[in-house]
Amino acid sequence: MTKVLLVEDDPGMRFVMSETLREAxxxxxxxxxxxxPALAAExxxxxxxxxxxxxxxxxxxxxxxxxxxxxxxxxxxxLCTGRGEGTIRRSLGERPPFVLFKPFTVEQFAAAVxxxxxxx
Numbered sequence: 001m002t003k004v005l006l007v008e009d010d011p012g013m014r015f016v017m018s019e020t021l022r023e024a025x026x027x028x029x030x031x032x033x034x035x036x037p038a039l040a041a042e043x044x045x046x047x048x049x050x051x052x053x054x055x056x057x058x059x060x061x062x063x064x065x066x067x068x069x070x071x072x073x074x075x076x077x078x079l080c081t082g083r084g085e086g087t088i089r090r091s092l093g094e095r096p097p098f099v100l101f102k103p104f105t106v107e108q109f110a111a112a113v114x115x116x117x118x119x120x
Contacts, residue, residue: 001027003043004113007036007050007062008080017049020110033062041071047116048072052081052088063092078116080104 004021006028008014014030021028031039040048048066066072081088082102088095098116100109 003027003029003045005036005040005045005048006030007033016106017109020106024110024113036062037065037069040066040075041069045075047076047078049078052079052083076116078112
């Protein structure tokens with residue numbers, strides 16, 4: 001089963017996202033921000049889903065650590081954010097190819113995950 005690493009601090013969002021991933025036939029693996037880089041390297045995950053707050057603001061090293069490690073640098077990353085384009089670039093230094101802007105529906109989340117997993 002395809003594993004998706006889910007790094008989301010909000011318990012309600014984490015539950016909804018996990019259930020949506022399961023319904024899509026994926027295996028969600030939930031991790032806190034501290035454990036996420038090591039877990040991403042061991043799984044391996046086909047996709048990492050993280051909120052921009054988790055990836056950049058509270059623990060800025062997460063995004064950079066995932067991109068710097070040769071074991072995780074090519075794992076697709078879907079960032080979920082309520083922030084604008086400029087904030088993403090300022091926070092991360094670039095705009096990742098897969099970004100889902102809040103608020104979003106369960107259907108939009110499922111479509112974003114599918115797009116991230118199937119993009120060339």
